Amino acid sequence: MKPREVSPYKLNLFLQCARQYYFEYLDPQISPIKREIKKKRPELEMGNCVHDSLTLFFKKPLEERTRQTMSTVFKNVWEGPKGELWGFNSIEKERQCYREALVMLKRFLKNENLNPSIFALPVSPPGKSFDDYKKIPFTEDLELGGKIDRVDITPEGSLEIIDYKTGKEKDGTLQLMVYVFLAEGLFNKPVSKASYLYLKSGGWKSIIPEKILHEKARKEILEIVDKITIEAEWSPNISKLCAYCDYIDFCPAKEEAKEFIK
Numbered sequence: 001m002k003p004r005e006v007s008p009y010k011l012n013l014f015l016q017c018a019r020q021y022y023f024e025y026l027d028p029q030i031s032p033i034k035r036e037i038k039k040k041r042p043e044l045e046m047g048n049c050v051h052d053s054l055t056l057f058f059k060k061p062l063e064e065r066t067r068q069t070m071s072t073v074f075k076n077v078w079e080g081p082k083g084e085l086w087g088f089n090s091i092e093k094e095r096q097c098y099r100e101a102l103v104m105l106k107r108f109l110k111n112e113n114l115n116p117s118i119f120a121l122p123v124s125p126p127g128k129s130f131d132d133y134k135k136i137p138f139t140e141d142l143e144l145g146g147k148i149d150r151v152d153i154t155p156e157g158s159l160e161i162i163d164y165k166t167g168k169e170k171d172g173t174l175q176l177m178v179y180v181f182l183a184e185g186l187f188n189k190p191v192s193k194a195s196y197l198y199l200k201s202g203g204w205k206s207i208i209p210e211k212i213l214h215e216k217a218r219k220e221i222l223e224i225v226d227k228i229t230i231e232a233e234w235s236p237n238i239s240k241l242c243a244y245c246d247y248i249d250f251c252p253a254k255e256e257a258k259e260f261i262k
């Protein structure tokens, strides 16, 4: 079945494992109750807290963008219903994630421009990223969606997209190109640069989205959508990523998949 909408998450889920995609979006028994099935993951929660802290930090006036402000903002963001409810099975795990997050934020303060010309930020942190999920028409019967972490504007009037990453560095840039399409559709301005900022290492990975990249990304997105549309088997694709799959207990390959859970 052809999806009516795709996002970087959805495209990636299908590429990782068609069966996981099926559980999430199509399985008549599992998909309607996926919110109850999905587990809270400490690393994911930590990442959300870091993203929300950076957004709230940049909503402060420049003179308040200090180390003290960042610590206070982060502490307040973290003081949600943490503990086991959020996947932290021990106080040690929670403290470890807290420390890791704080190191990333301090590195950011030390190395990055704290006075960028910000054009757009998420409107609703902490904890309501769903409200910042935006969609644009991509083809006649397909929408493109996603949530952009930060958009800056250059003196020439073009946009620069920044996507914060709290996990490992990866190669693909399709996610960035989806955000380029989104920003151009939402704000009606050209995008001159789109970057991942890896908060653990402080490394940047940037693309200049020229016409040829637009064409390549458009083709790639539509090819994945075509594959989803004609997929019939929804076969499991067993890999180390099974360890993070919320549907492992329902998976026809669960015995093999569970080998990846330490």
Ligand code: SF4
Binding pocket: 017, 018, 019, 020, 236, 237, 238, 239, 241, 242, 245, 246, 247, 248, 251, 252, 253, 254, 257
């Ligand atoms: S457990 Fe692994 S193979 Fe099974 S659905 Fe999840 S990701 Fe796919």
